Amino acid sequence: MNNILNQIGIENYIFLSIILFCIGIFGVLYRRNAIIVFMSIEIMLNAVNLLFVAFSTYHQDAQGQVFVFFSMAVAAAEVAVGLAILVSIFRNSGSISIDNLKNLKG
Amino acid sequence: MNTNIALVLVLAPFLGFLTNVFFGKSLGKSVSGIIGTLSVVVSFAATLYFFGGISANPAGIQVSLFEWIQISTFKLDFGLLLDQLSILWLLFVTGIGSLIHLYSISYMHDDENMHKFFAYLNLFVFFMITLVVGSNLLVMFIGWEGVGLCSYLLIGFWYKNQEFNDAAKKAFIMNRIGDLGLLIGIFILGHLFSTLDYATLKTAITGAADLNMYWLSAAAFALFIGACGKSAQIPLYTWLPDAMAGPTPVSALIHAATMVTAGIFMITRLNFLFDLTPDVQNIIAIVGAITALVAATIGLVQNDIKKVLAYSTVSQLGLMFLALGLGAYEVAVFHVITHAFFKACLFLGSGSVIHALHGEQDMRKMGGLKKVMPITYITMLISSLAISGVPLFSGFFSKDEILLVAFHHNIPLWIVASIASIMTAFYMFRLIFLTFFKEFRGTEEQKHHLHESPALITFPLIILAILATIGGIISLPGHSWLNGYLTPILPKLASAEHHLGTTEYILMAIAVIGGLVGIAIAYIKYIKQNTLPDADAEITGITKVLYNKYYVDEIYNYLFVKSIKGLSRFFRDDVETALSALVFGLGKVTNEISFQGKKIQNGSVGLYLFAFVLGLCAIISYLFLAQ
Numbered sequence: 178m179n180n181i182l183n184q185i186g187i188e189n190y191i192f193l194s195i196i197l198f199c200i201g202i203f204g205v206l207y208r209r210n211a212i213i214v215f216m217s218i219e220i221m222l223n224a225v226n227l228l229f230v231a232f233s234t235y236h237q238d239a240q241g242q243v244f245v246f247f248s249m250a251v252a253a254a255e256v257a258v259g260l261a262i263l264v265s266i267f268r269n270s271g272s273i274s275i276d277n278l279k280n281l282k283g
Numbered sequence: 284m285n286t287n288i289a290l291v292l293v294l295a296p297f298l299g300f301l302t303n304v305f306f307g308k309s310l311g312k313s314v315s316g317i318i319g320t321l322s323v324v325v326s327f328a329a330t331l332y333f334f335g336g337i338s339a340n341p342a343g344i345q346v347s348l349f350e351w352i353q354i355s356t357f358k359l360d361f362g363l364l365l366d367q368l369s370i371l372w373l374l375f376v377t378g379i380g381s382l383i384h385l386y387s388i389s390y391m392h393d394d395e396n397m398h399k400f401f402a403y404l405n406l407f408v409f410f411m412i413t414l415v416v417g418s419n420l421l422v423m424f425i426g427w428e429g430v431g432l433c434s435y436l437l438i439g440f441w442y443k444n445q446e447f448n449d450a451a452k453k454a455f456i457m458n459r460i461g462d463l464g465l466l467i468g469i470f471i472l473g474h475l476f477s478t479l480d481y482a483t484l485k486t487a488i489t490g491a492a493d494l495n496m497y498w499l500s501a502a503a504f505a506l507f508i509g510a511c512g513k514s515a516q517i518p519l520y521t522w523l524p525d526a527m528a529g530p531t532p533v534s535a536l537i538h539a540a541t542m543v544t545a546g547i548f549m550i551t552r553l554n555f556l557f558d559l560t561p562d563v564q565n566i567i568a569i570v571g572a573i574t575a576l577v578a579a580t581i582g583l584v585q586n587d588i589k590k591v592l593a594y595s596t597v598s599q600l601g602l603m604f605l606a607l608g609l610g611a612y613e614v615a616v617f618h619v620i621t622h623a624f625f626k627a628c629l630f631l632g633s634g635s636v637i638h639a640l641h642g643e644q645d646m647r648k649m650g651g652l653k654k655v656m657p658i659t660y661i662t663m664l665i666s667s668l669a670i671s672g673v674p675l676f677s678g679f680f681s682k683d684e685i686l687l688v689a690f691h692h693n694i695p696l697w698i699v700a701s702i703a704s705i706m707t708a709f710y711m712f713r714l715i716f717l718t719f720f721k722e723f724r725g726t727e728e729q730k731h732h733l734h735e736s737p738a739l740i741t742f743p744l745i746i747l748a749i750l751a752t753i754g755g756i757i758s759l760p761g762h763s764w765l766n767g768y769l770t771p772i773l774p775k776l777a778s779a780e781h782h783l784g785t786t787e788y789i790l791m792a793i794a795v796i797g798g799l800v801g802i803a804i805a806y807i808k809y810i811k812q813n814t815l816p817d818a819d820a821e822i823t824g825i826t827k828v829l830y831n832k833y834y835v836d837e838i839y840n841y842l843f844v845k846s847i848k849g850l851s852r853f854f855r856d857d858v859e860t861a862l863s864a865l866v867f868g869l870g871k872v873t874n875e876i877s878f879q880g881k882k883i884q885n886g887s888v889g890l891y892l893f894a895f896v897l898g899l900c901a902i903i904s905y906l907f908l909a910q
Contacts, residue, residue, distance in 0.1 A: 205892050206893060206896060214892075275888040279885070279887055280886070
């Protein structure tokens with residue numbers, strides 16, 4: 178096994194993933210700015226992507242990496258839609274705090 | 284060739300039915316009546332053709348039209364069987380049917396729905412033929428249900444009278460009870476032998492070494508219940524007297540001559556089955572004898588001319604069942620035939636009387652019709668002599684055979700049957716004396732309009748009276764054409780076991796004297812002493828019990844109708860309330876929970892995200908803990 182995993186070790190990737198994921202969660206829970214919440218979600222997503230790639234290498238199986246490509250493509254699309262929604266909210270309320278979304282309640 | 288003629292035989296009345304249903308109204312009354320009559324006459328002609336060919340071909344003609352049911356080992360064809368028994372039945376179904384159709388042309392001419400009447404009557408004949416010529420029990424069942432339907436339609440023909448509708452419903456429901464028994468019997472036989480075909484069943488039952496006697500008896504008993512319903516035996520007889528609500532030709536055709544003999548036909552057809560189950564045979568004989576006696580006692584005091592004849596029919600059917608139960612199938616068949624002659628004649632005669640009196644059926648308001656209606660009087664008198672068992676008339680031979688067989692098998696049953704016969708003679712001549720003798724007791728207006736019925740009505744009466752007189756020649760004692768004719772169907776003739784000897788002549792004499800005594804009592808009471816039956820309010824004592832038919836209807840009403848209504852009320856008031864409380868309660872609980880749950884969805888995205896993370900944590904911890 179002549180790759181980067183030999184030098185760093187799979188567990189470190191897992192730790193990094195967990196840390197990133199937790200940062201994402203806390204970002205989502207504590208911040209009110211919708212853009213920052215969005216970014217936190219992206220961090221969580223990428224934490225998972227990282228884990229995918231790491232295990233893919235560890236198992237010598239390319240499937241995980243292929244899957245990550247798909248997930249990134251979908252995430253990009255999702256961001257596009259999400260940002261469009263944010264712009265629309267900003268135009269309507271003049272703010273991007275997620276507390277404004279209370280108005281959406283049925 | 285035979286197949287085609289058989290199809291004509293079966294389908295001619297059905298074509299008549301279709302024509303009358305779809306075009307009857309536009310064709311006019313006379314044409315619709317003629318079409319209805321002709322279609323039955325065609326069937327009669329086809330029957331005569333087969334009757335002529337049967338002696339050359341004793342095995343009968345079996346026609347398989349198509350394969351009907353095929354489920355694993357169970358196989359059934361839709362087939363027709365024209366053998367001695369079915370042809371015999373067809374002869375009087377289509378023969379008497381033709382005469383009664385002819386009679387109806389005149390009798391129903393004043394009715395606005397005459398085409399409907401003929402349509403129903405044709406449909407009835409079609410189903411009756413199906414019942415008789417089916418080559419297996421399931422085809423017979425089609426006919427069996429069909430005649431029940433037509434009986435219902437025709438009893439309730441004057442549907443504007445609610446009482447008539449009730450009578451029709453009663454007949455239908457009572458028949459349903461019996462039909463359920465028949466169906467169960469058919470199912471058991473189908474399960475045991477994987478076939479319902481008569482010929483196959485016969486070989487299977489007579490040839491098998493180890494039969495399951497328990498199930499065989501159950502099947503025979505269930506079939507007998509079916510016969511009880513259709514042929515009006517205790518405990519399912521109460522519909523027949525009420526069925527007199529229908530027009531009189533219907534009473535003559537369906538409720539005297541043909542449909543009510545279907546039970547006897549079925550048991551005779553399956554004689555090989557009943558021969559193996561003596562317990563069921565005993566039940567049949569006892570039920571038949573009791574029915575004969577009970578119905579005869581009720582008939583003694585009825586004042587409605589058709590009700591007397593109805594109870595007489597029940598009583599005579601009881602005698603036939605007595606013969607069946609004693610294994611004397613050919614004697615029962617003989618009585619079926621003679622009874623069809625004289626009872627059809629009596630009913631048509633009573634119809635002629637009712638017609639002349641514009642719908643009056645109460646014998647207390649008749650009398651003195653002898654001079655005005657000589658043909659009706661003479662034909663009814665002949666038929667009454669026949670049913671009373673006066674020597675040389677047809678009923679004498681057939682009834683005497685039944686009594687002989689009963690005497691040889693079981694003396695108590697013979698006594699019961701003899702008493703019933705004496706009563707028969709009494710109430711029949713009570714009818715004759717009250718209707719035709721003394722002075723007319725109706726209104727002046729009725730008296731003014733009294734007239735003999737037209738030729739279309741008297742012609743069938745005359746033919747039937749002739750048949751009622753000479754019908755006995757088909758089975759004279761000691762020299763019976765009928766017994767020989769039926770040998771392929773009935774290998775063991777019960778009546779052939781005894782020969783004419785002193786005992787038999789003494790028994791014959793007893794029966795004849797009994798009948799004459801019955802007539803004499805009626806003569807003394809209604810001619811010599813000139814008594815009239817009391818008005819309804821003055822009837823007391825045992826007569827009242829008899830007049831009200833032993834209160835059987837009331838007892839049934841109390842036992843079954845009331846209890847079932849009580850049960851329905853219990854289900855409606857208690858069970859349904861509890862169930863709806865449960866269902867509505869569940870709905871309320873769900874509603875309440877969702878109402879509370881709705882509060883969580885307050886629009887705060889932060890809360891949603893928090894719940895989402897919490898849920899995530901819960902799932903992860905669950906996964907870890909599960910390992």
